[in-house]
Every structure is written in C-alpha cells, then in structure tokens.
Amino acid sequence: MDTLFLLTILIVIGALAFDFINGFHDTANAIATAVSTKALKPRHAIILAAVMNFVGAMTFTGVAKTITQGIVDPFTLENGSVVILAALISAIAWNLITWYYGIPSSSSHAIIGSIAGAAIAAAGINAINFAGFGKIILALILSPLLAFTLGFIVYSIFKVVFKNNNLSKTNQRFRYFQIATAALQSYTHGTNDAQKAMGIITMALIANGYVTSTDIPFWVQVSCATAMGLGTSVGGWKIIKTVGGKIMKIRPVNGVAADLTGASLIFGATTIGLPVSTTHVISSSILGVGSAHRLKGVKWGTAQRMLITWVITLPISATIAALMYYVLNLFF
Template sequence: MEPVFVLAIAAVVTVLVFDYTNGFHDAANVVATVIASRAMSPAQAVALVAVFEFLGPLLGGTAVANTIGGFINLGDVPVVLSLGVLVAGLLGAICWNLLTWWWGIPSSSSHALVGGLVGAVVLAVGVDHVQWGFGELAQGRLTGVTKVLLALVLSPVLGFVVGYLLHRLLSLIFRAARPVLNRYLRLAQYVTTAGLAFSHGANDAQKSMGILTLVLVLGGFIPKFEVPFWVMLACAMAMTAGILSGGWRIVRTLGFAVYKVRPLHALDSQLTSAAVIFSASLAGAPVSTSHVVASSIMGIGASERPRSVRWGKAGEIAATWLITLPASAAAGAVLLLGLRIFLD
C-alpha cells in the first residue's frame, strides 16, 4: 500500500479522534450551567446538546474551517512529511485535551490544536511555513495565526463584559419578581442551551473540518481547498459522539467551583456564550468555548457579588489557558520526533 495513502488514512482517523476528544472535552462547557441550575438532568442536557451539536457543523458554514486550513503552508513540503506533521500536531492536541480533562480544567481545544500544529510544523520545516499574519495585520488585515490568537484573546474578554452587562440588565428587570420566575427561567434554558450547542458545533467542528480538508488537498485527493459534505458529516458525527460521552470532571469546575450558579445566572451565561461564539463563527474566527463560558460566569458573578467569585479557581483556569499553547506545541514537536523514524 502506498505510504501517502496510509498516512492520509492515519491523518483522517487522527482528525476524527481529535474531534471526538474536542466534543468529549467541551461537553461539560456546554451543559455545565444548565445542570448546575437544575434546569435539566445530565441525561436530558446531553441529549438536547447532541442534537444541536450535530446540526451546527452542517448548517454553520465553513468560514472557521477556511481560517484553520490556511494558517500553515505545507504546499512545497513532501507529501509524506506534510501528512506526518499534521498527524503529530493533532496527537499533541489530543494529549493536551486528555490531560486537562483528567485534571478537570476547562482548557482550550482551539489553543491545543493551533499549538500542536505550529510546534510540529516549526520543528519539521521551519517558521516560514506558518502563516503568522503579522505583516498583514500592519496593513489592517487579519489572517493566519494572528487572527486565531486575536480571536482567542478577545472572546473571553467579550464573554466577561457581555455577561456582566446582561446580568445587570436582567437583574434590574426581574428585581421584583417572585420565586416562581425560576421555573420559567429553567424552561427558557431549553432554548438557550440549544443555541449554545449549535454555536459550539458550528465553531469547534469546523476546526477539524479545516484540517481534514487540508489532508485531502495535500494528499492530492481533491484539487482545491473546499470542504466536502462528507467531511462536514464525519466531523459532526465525531463531535456528537464526544458530546454524548461527556466530560463530567469539568462540569464540577464550571458549574460549581467558579460561582454558585442559579437559573438566571445560567440563562445569562448561555445567552452570552451563544452570542459571542456564533458571531465569531460568522467572522471565521475560531474561539474557545471553555474560555467564553468560564469568563461569562466570572462576569455574571462580578456583576452581582464580586467577593463570592472564586477568583483562585479562576486564576487556575487562566494559568492553564496561558500554558496550553506552549505545552501543546512542545507535545506536537516531541511526537513528530517519534514519527520521523517512520517518515524518513
């Protein structure tokens, strides 16, 4: 069997495994607040989320996939090496996802993917094969790694600010409401949780769609970078399977360890997160659901009782965010060194 074909199959499988771990890792980010506020049982939440996670990649467009597929340039690299680089980078991201899941920390799968790929590419063929986007930024255009990093930095800031303002507004509107309002707030979360799941699927599955399409282009299986429908379907299925598996360690962190979440807090967090993530998807900006959900909860807590926010736990999450890129880059580079034995 041809080495290119074998490596292409390995790369496709690795992409889908990453997509699965992404869903597995991020399931908790989507369902944490709806479970913590007792609006749904874990089984109900996961069933609802799985349906809309599946629809997100199919109906959410391909803008994010185009961004992810274009930030590394392997067109002039031998096919076997380029596919090996993709496999190593993806394995680095998978390792980091599993490690942070084990620790129960909501890190960013987007950070891990970018870091793993950049680490493998730089080690294999040098920094010139990464589309950094610094020069384009000076000309007022966002592209490459610069676009990815800016989206990852700005999205949690927006999550915090929008969550803060929205909770202030709704707290003012409902200040004289009776406790029976909580019943309706829990029912409303069926809609907001579905919206958050759809936006998460539309953004996160597209990252895998972009890499999988890049595999097909580099292997010569398709003539140009255009996401096939079967790629959308495969990534949607892998993400949904991961969601159904769940990552309950992270539910405890986001739902209980940052701020005590009640029905109004949960609704505000879901609305905030869905709006920020879906807007980013339309702009082709890959963002971290972990970052946005966690920062929205912090913003909501800060707007109500800043002293009740467990800022120590928030600090742990922030520290993990900071080390994800270098750690996953190192993992991608180390795994490439191991794979070079078979590539040479």
C-alpha cells in the same frame, strides 16, 4: 500500502478522535449551567447537546477553511502529513490530560498551538502564515475578554429589569428558558468547534494531493459532525462539575445570562470564520455574570487555575507537537 495513503488514513482517524474527545471535553461547557441549576437532567442535557452539536456542525464551514489555510499553507507545507499527524497526537494528549484533572482547557488552543509547533519543527518559523495566525491568536485572546465584559453587562441589565420580581418565581421561569439557551449554546459550539477537525482533514487532503481546493468535502463535514455528536453523548462530568459549580453558585437567571453571552460571541465568531475557544468564552461569560451578581461569590481560585491552563496550553502543545514530529519523522 502506500505510505502517503496510510498517513492520510491515520490523520482522518486522528481528526475524528480529536472531534470525539472535543465532544465530551468542550461540549460539557455548553450544558454545565443547565445541569447545575437542574433545568435539565444530565441525560436529557447530553442528548440535547449531541443533537444540537451535530446540527451546528452541518451548518457552517467558514471556520474549517480558516483552519485549513490560516495557520500554514497546506499547498506548500513541507512533510505535511507528518506535521498534521504530530499536531493531532499532541492536541489529543493535552485534551485527555486536562480532562482527567477536570480542567476546562481549550481544545482550540491545543490544536492551533500543535499545528504551529509541528510546522516550525518541520520547516522553521517561516512555515507559519503570520497574517492568518495572528488573526486567529487575536480572536483567541479577545473573545474571553469580550465574554467577561458582555456577561457582566447582560446580568447587570437582568438585575435592573427583574429587581422587583419574586426571586423564586423568576428563577423558576428562567429554568424553563434555560433549556432553550442550553440548546442554542450547544448549537453554536457545533458551528465553531467541530469545524476545526474538518479543517485539519482538508489540510491533509490538500497536502497529500487528494484535493486541490480549500472547500470542505461533504463526507468530511458529516464525519466530523457525527464524531462530535457521539463524543457529546459520552458526556464530560468532570468538566461539567468544574464549570457548573466551582466557578460560582449558578442559579437559572445567572445561567441564562451566561448562556446568551457565550452563544452570541461564539456564533459571531463563526459567521466571520474565526475559531475561538468555546471553553474560554463560556467560562469567561460565567465569570462576568458572577462578578455582576456578587464579586465575592466568584471562586477566584478556580478561575486562576483555569487561566494558568489557558496560558500554558499554546506553548506546551506546540512543544509536544514538535517533539512528536521528530519522533514520527524517524518512521515516515
């Protein structure tokens, strides 16, 4: 079998595996609040999330195009197949490690850091497209800050609007509404996260000369959407437990505020073609809502642990990818 074709097959398999893992690793964030408030039974929440993620993944391709050409230029990338394969192995390894320990880290940070690390190992720092890479990093940094702020504002408005309402009845009504917001958040997750694997596969197809355009092939879109949906159907109970209960005690009104905040910001990023960390956005939304509800009610120890993981993901994944590139380069 031709080496280039073999590498392409391995990359497609790796990218779909990354999307599958992303499905149970990151999608858990989208339904965590609905499960923790008992607005949805776990099985129903997972089915809902799987369907909405698939639909979301089939709707947009802007983020995929950004991943394809925003970090490195696939048309000139030196030893591109090995770079991409090394990046996938690194991102998958980091995702599985953080999933095992129940830490809601960012798949976006992992894959973006991995691509950069492997590309630098292959061709030096000049391999990075600094304009595109800088824009992506800025989006990753600003989105959780915006999510925290917007979550604080949205819940503060809720407190004013519903201050004279019976708390029990209000929460019951919001529990029904939370089914819709969980579906919306799952949909927006699909519009952004599933596209990262689409971008990686397209990058490999360009680097290996199989396509000459950054347009995402339809079979790539369907494959990645399916992998994300199947991964979601597996569930991510450790992540659900952390996001749904270890940040703060979530009631339906808190969950709706957090879901609306997260979905708005993720969808906003998707419409302008920027990849963001859905994990960061959703968790930061909950932190913002929790701070507006009762500052002492937020479990800041868990938040600190999550923050540390977010900060170290980029450099660690980049380092693992660089080492992986040197290993793979011995064989290909």
